[in-house]
Amino acid sequence: MKLVTAIVKPFKLDDVKNALELIGIAGLTVSEVQGFGRQRGHTEVYRGAEYQVDFVPKVRIEVVVSELDAARVVDAVVEAASTGQIGDGKVWVTTIDEIVRVRTGERGDDAL
Amino acid sequence: MVNTGDTAWILTSAALVLLMTPGLALFYGGMVRAKSVLNMMMMSFGALALISVLWVLYGYSIAFGDSVGGAGLLGDPLEYFGLNGLMEDATSEAGGLPVMAFVGFQAVFAIITVALISGAIADRARFGAWMVFAGIWATIVYFPVAHWVFAFDGDDVIGGWIANDLAALDFAGGTAVHINAGAAGLALALVLGKRRGFGREAMRPHNLPLVMIGAGLLWFGWFGFNAGSSLAANNTAAVAWVNTLVATGAAILGWLLVEKMRDGHSTSLGAASGVVAGLVAITPACNAVSPIGAIIIGAIAGALCALAVGLKYKLGYDDSLDVVGVHLVGGLWGTIAIGFLGTAAAPSGVDGLFYGGGVDQLWRQVVGAAAVLAFSFVLTLVIGFAIQKTMGFRLTEDDEVTGIDTVVHAESGYDFASLGGSGSTAPLAGQARAEARNTERTLA
Numbered sequence: 001m002k003l004v005t006a007i008v009k010p011f012k013l014d015d016v017k018n019a020l021e022l023i024g025i026a027g028l029t030v031s032e033v034q035g036f037g038r039q040r041g042h043t044e045v046y047r048g049a050e051y052q053v054d055f056v057p058k059v060r061i062e063v064v065v066s067e068l069d070a071a072r073v074v075d076a077v078v079e080a081a082s083t084g085q086i087g088d089g090k091v092w093v094t095t096i097d098e099i100v101r102v103r104t105g106e107r108g109d110d111a112l
Numbered sequence: 113m114v115n116t117g118d119t120a121w122i123l124t125s126a127a128l129v130l131l132m133t134p135g136l137a138l139f140y141g142g143m144v145r146a147k148s149v150l151n152m153m154m155m156s157f158g159a160l161a162l163i164s165v166l167w168v169l170y171g172y173s174i175a176f177g178d179s180v181g182g183a184g185l186l187g188d189p190l191e192y193f194g195l196n197g198l199m200e201d202a203t204s205e206a207g208g209l210p211v212m213a214f215v216g217f218q219a220v221f222a223i224i225t226v227a228l229i230s231g232a233i234a235d236r237a238r239f240g241a242w243m244v245f246a247g248i249w250a251t252i253v254y255f256p257v258a259h260w261v262f263a264f265d266g267d268d269v270i271g272g273w274i275a276n277d278l279a280a281l282d283f284a285g286g287t288a289v290h291i292n293a294g295a296a297g298l299a300l301a302l303v304l305g306k307r308r309g310f311g312r313e314a315m316r317p318h319n320l321p322l323v324m325i326g327a328g329l330l331w332f333g334w335f336g337f338n339a340g341s342s343l344a345a346n347n348t349a350a351v352a353w354v355n356t357l358v359a360t361g362a363a364i365l366g367w368l369l370v371e372k373m374r375d376g377h378s379t380s381l382g383a384a385s386g387v388v389a390g391l392v393a394i395t396p397a398c399n400a401v402s403p404i405g406a407i408i409i410g411a412i413a414g415a416l417c418a419l420a421v422g423l424k425y426k427l428g429y430d431d432s433l434d435v436v437g438v439h440l441v442g443g444l445w446g447t448i449a450i451g452f453l454g455t456a457a458a459p460s461g462v463d464g465l466f467y468g469g470g471v472d473q474l475w476r477q478v479v480g481a482a483a484v485l486a487f488s489f490v491l492t493l494v495i496g497f498a499i500q501k502t503m504g505f506r507l508t509e510d511d512e513v514t515g516i517d518t519v520v521h522a523e524s525g526y527d528f529a530s531l532g533g534s535g536s537t538a539p540l541a542g543q544a545r546a547e548a549r550n551t552e553r554t555l556a
Contacts, residue, residue: 044316045375047385047421047434051314 001096001109002070006061007033007089008081013059019080020063023072026112029062039087058089064099066109115207118344122213125340129220132333133160133227139326139384140231142319143433147515148235149318149525155230158243163226163250167219168195174255175218176263184273186256187263209343217340222258224337225289226250231433232297233304236512239520241505245495249296253491254288257484261288280480281460281473283352284341286396286447287484294440295488297431303496304506306430308513315432320380327384331360334391338398348459352398356391359398359410363390366414374418382418389417389438393446397453400460405453412449413442444481451477 008016013030020028034055041054065073070093077091101111137156141149163171170189177187192198198211226246233242261282263271274280274287282288307315317323338356342348367386368378393413394406401409421437424430431437451474454464463469499505506512511519518524 045371045377045379046316046381047379047437048371048375048418049422049425050375051316053314 001099001112002065002067003094003096004063004065004070004073004077004091005094006063006077006081006091007035007058008061008077009083009087009089010057010059012081012083013061015080016061016077019076020073023069023076025063025065025069025073027063031060031062033058033060037087037090056087064096064112066112113205113207114201114203114210115344118207118209118346119213121345121349122209122217122340122343125336126213126217126220128333128336129217129224129340130160130333132330132337133157133220133224135326135329135333136224136227137326138322139330139388140234140433142322142324142326143231143317143381144234145315145515146318146526147524148517150521150523151239151516152230152234154239154521155237155242156227158239159227159230159246160223162243162246163223164219166247166250167215167222169193171222171250171255172215172218174251175222175258176214179259179263179270179272182270184260184271184277187259214343217343218258218262221285221289221337222250222254225254225285225293228289228293228435228439229296229300232301232431232435234432235307235516236304236507237505238503238507239516241499241503244503245300245499245505248495248499249492252495253296253488254292257288257292257487260484261285261480274480274483278476278480280447280476281400281450281454281462282396282447282480283399283460284338284395286392286443287480290392290395290439290443291447291481291484292443292488294436294438294443295485296492297435298429298440299489299492300496301424301429301431301436303493303500304430306428307432308509310430311425311428317381320384323384324380327387331387331391334360334395338391338395342399342459348399351459354403355394355398355401355406358403359394359406359413360387360390362407362410363387363393363414363417366390366411366416367418368414370415370418385417385421385434385438386414389413389442392439392442393449396443396447397450400450400454400458400462400464402453402455402458405455405458408453409446409449413445416445417442440485444485447481448474448477451475 034057036054036056039056041052041056044051044053063073074091074093082088099111100107133156137153141153144152170193172195173192174187174189177191180186180188195215201210203210260272260274263275265271265276335353335356339349339353342352364383364386367382367389371382372378390410390413393409397409417438420441421434450464452464452466454462454473455467456463462473465471465474507516
């Protein structure tokens with residue numbers, strides 16, 4: 001089993017969700033996060049005082065899938081989230097040792 | 113016999129002015145970081161609570177009692193103690209305003225003046241110390257200064273020296289309210305010192321929509337403040353109303369223009385600040401200048417205050433929410449501007465320098481402004497240091513970093529604190545501290 005984690009631009013969330021639904025993904029988790037990469041932050045001015053805001057808001061999407069689906073999920077996210085600009089985000093895949101569905105106690109691929 | 117029209121307008125104005133203090137709480141509250149929004153608002157509500165009681169007990173009497181020794185410095189605190197003897201209708205046959213309407217109207221001036229000071233000491237003052245300060249400051253600074261400026265001589269009553277002997281013009285409180293609060297804010301900012309990380313960390317406003325709502329409420333309430341100061345529903349009130357409108361509009365334009373040229377952006381915080389700068393400047397002058405004069409006063413106030421708020425970084429004092437840059441500078445400008453732009457055609461009927469009146473009114477304005485500034489600044493320094501040395505005014509470094517809301521009030525303003533430098537760990541740290549205290553208590 002694989003965990004696919006994607007950090008994308010917030011306004012791309014709906015596109016990514018729709019793309020994942022189209023390839024049959026049954027669930028995902030979303031959180032609002034902040035950070036910086038090559039995009040860096042921006043400057044804000046309050047009563048003439050300039051503040052460098054280092055962290056840019058992003059959305060983190062997490063999907064747990066079977067080993068076979070991982071590549072398709074990554075491709076779908078990348079295609080849906082891309083604008084070609086700096087700051088589009090990243091997608092990475094990690095291996096998961098175990099997964100349990102809380103309601104039934106099912107384990108492994110059955111729990112997906 | 114009570115004049116019902118006047119009385120209705122003054123009671124309405126008093127309620128409008130009262131609303132300015134919760135409005136100020138929103139204006140200030142939005143400007144601080146998320147971890148201290150509640151404390152910021154509580155300083156205003158604390159002033160509402162305490163000053164309303166002190167005003168009834170002896171504040172009104174110090175401000176509007178017969179001048180002690182006829183010196184024009186302060187009224188007799190015992191004459192109307194507890195508003196003694198003021199409940200009967202004492203209006204004459206010709207008609208008039210019940211004294212209680214005047215008592216109520218002036219009470220809300222005292223409250224907002226004290227609340228204004230709190231902006232200079234955001235994030236770092238112990239609440240109990242603030243309340244003690246508020247009571248002492250109102251008693252020995254505001255109530256006497258209100259006597260100087262607002263107490264006019266009556267048939268067998270002697271009033272204050274600025275109003276009667278100096279005859280400086282201050283219609284609604286450029287000196288007594290704004291210069292007074294601004295100078296006190298500067299003194300307290302010096303007593304308490306800078307916030308941890310001032311000038312290094314980002315201390316940006318956590319909720320600008322709150323600031324905009326607050327500025328709107330202040331503007332709304334200010335019509336009572338200025339137009340109500342005629343103490344009658346008459347032509348003077350109407351002139352003051354229009355001047356209050358147009359000076360404020362011009363001040364927003366002035367502030368935004370400076371921002372656009374200096375920073376490249378016209379900001380919402382700039383617009384909200386321009387509102388207050390314009391209102392402050394027109395407060396003393398709203399019955400003394402023409403509507404064109406009001407536009408000039410407002411536009412210059414907006415531009416001047418937009419530049420003045422940068423002073424604290426250059427001079428190194430942490431007047432957190434710019435009480436000095438807006439209220440002291442705006443109050444000085446508005447008060448002194450009467451000496452230039454006053455016109456005999458306006459209700460106050462005095463020509464300033466630009467209208468051929470020479471410098472006679474100008475020097476009176478300067479002396480009145482300087483006297484209030486010096487008196488307030490020096491006494492506030494004394495009160496502030498006395499509280500700092502005895503009960504302690506400033507929070508400990510730990511508590512300040514954690515956030516005053518959780519530490520002092522055991523509350524947090526929002527369920528979710530943001531990551532952006534607003535102290536997202538504050539609730540947890542506060543909880544840990546509370547647990548530690550409980551443990552200590554159990555052990556004891």
